Amino acid sequence: MNIIDAVSSGLMPFVVMIVVIYGLIKKVxxxxxxxxxxxxxxxxxxNILPALTALMCASSLFVKSNLSxxxxxxxxxxxxxxxxxxxxxxxxxxxxxxxxxxxxLASEIFASFGPDSYIGRTAAIMLACTETVFYTMSIYFSSxxxxxxxxxxxxxxxxxxxxxxxxxxxSRVM
Amino acid sequence: MLDFIWxxxxxxxxxxxxxxxxxxxxAGAITDGAASAVELCIFxxxxxxxxxxIMNIAQESGLIDSLSVKIRPVMRFLFPDVPPQSAAFKYICxxxxxxxxxxxxxxxxxxxxxxxxxxxxxxxxNTASRAMCMLIAVNVSSVQMLPVNxxxxxxxxxxxxPFDIVFPSIIATSITTFAAVAAVKLCERRYxx
Numbered sequence: 001m002n003i004i005d006a007v008s009s010g011l012m013p014f015v016v017m018i019v020v021i022y023g024l025i026k027k028v029x030x031x032x033x034x035x036x037x038x039x040x041x042x043x044x045x046x047n048i049l050p051a052l053t054a055l056m057c058a059s060s061l062f063v064k065s066n067l068s069x070x071x072x073x074x075x076x077x078x079x080x081x082x083x084x085x086x087x088x089x090x091x092x093x094x095x096x097x098x099x100x101x102x103x104x105l106a107s108e109i110f111a112s113f114g115p116d117s118y119i120g121r122t123a124a125i126m127l128a129c130t131e132t133v134f135y136t137m138s139i140y141f142s143s144x145x146x147x148x149x150x151x152x153x154x155x156x157x158x159x160x161x162x163x164x165x166x167x168x169x170x171s172r173v174m
Numbered sequence: 175m176l177d178f179i180w181x182x183x184x185x186x187x188x189x190x191x192x193x194x195x196x197x198x199x200x201a202g203a204i205t206d207g208a209a210s211a212v213e214l215c216i217f218x219x220x221x222x223x224x225x226x227x228i229m230n231i232a233q234e235s236g237l238i239d240s241l242s243v244k245i246r247p248v249m250r251f252l253f254p255d256v257p258p259q260s261a262a263f264k265y266i267c268x269x270x271x272x273x274x275x276x277x278x279x280x281x282x283x284x285x286x287x288x289x290x291x292x293x294x295x296x297x298x299x300n301t302a303s304r305a306m307c308m309l310i311a312v313n314v315s316s317v318q319m320l321p322v323n324x325x326x327x328x329x330x331x332x333x334x335x336p337f338d339i340v341f342p343s344i345i346a347t348s349i350t351t352f353a354a355v356a357a358v359k360l361c362e363r364r365y366x367x
Contacts, residue, residue: 019231036227037227037233041225044283045223048215052215056211058180060203065189065194067183115327115333116334125342144289151357152302155311156311156315159314160314166346
């Protein structure tokens with residue numbers, strides 16, 4: 001069982017090794033090349049810090065205030081029409097902001113409903129097929145100072161909703 | 175739109191915090207958020223600079239070129255206006271390959287570098303380019319082969335069959351990716367003539 005865990009963490013050093021060996025064979029000046037790239041990476045990270053601060057404050061307020069469960073109460077009659085369990089609405093809302101908060105919420109769900117229950121399975125599939133929309137969008141766009149994001153948000157939220165509905169359906173039939 | 179969601183989370187979150195837990199909690203949530211942003215940034219600085227360095231070696235040695243040939247048809251469909259010889263093209267290839275294999279630590283640096291290269295080749299100032307929107311949509315709906323985190327968590331909570339979700343997850347993630355790409359392609363037609 002822990003084989004996949006080992007493989008997935010072992011993959012990282014393996015990839016590094018392959019890249020360095022390939023670079024040696026092709027006679028790239030390794031240190032120069034590495035430091036040049038690393039400098040670029042560092043600059044990118046510090047470019048996104050302001051956006052990260054804005055986002056993390058908002059998401060911390062969102063999670064702490066239990067706003068997600070209030071929203072869930074309001075929209076759960078709507079989502080249940082589509083066959084989506086109301087218990088998972090907070091999880092879906094939190095997942096759009098923060099991956100770690102969603103993981104925390106998911107462990108509560110697993111603990112109270114059980115990982116093999118319908119709710120538990122749906123939660124797992126849903127988290128596996130979606131990404132943190134607001135987080136990804138704000139760091140990617142703020143890294144290049146883009147303000148007008150056109151249709152990106154609409155399309156991303158649409159795809160996440162499709163994923164959520166699909167998860168509910170798939171865990172029922174499979 | 176992002177502005178609206180952000181201000182909603184701030185205003186409604188503060189009001190709710192005041193009502194349910196009191197002003198101290200609200201203040202705490204804000205300072206916690208700001209602190210964790212800086213923490214995350216420092217943590218990311220390590221992985222980002224390391225992976226950007228490794229990626230630069232892979233790029234100069236030609237390793238990325240040989241990899242990107244394989245997904246070229248997909249790239250041409252998703253990003254028709256990104257020239258195959260550009261650095262942006264290569265970084266997008268790395269980003270997609272890393273996402274597919276579930277290697278988040280390699281996907282983000284490549285994605286962010288791709289954004290800055292796209293900015294250069296498309297002369298982007300304030301408004302996102304067509305390729306940028308597609309890149310983000312693909313990342314948000316990321317196709318992932320094996321949902322490792324979820325399997326490990328299910329094991330922790332003593333699931334009888336932790337791997338049961340693998341197949342449905344692959345279908346679900348294909349649906350999200352298909353929905354995202356289709357939605358973006360439809361919008362592209364309206365915005366870029």
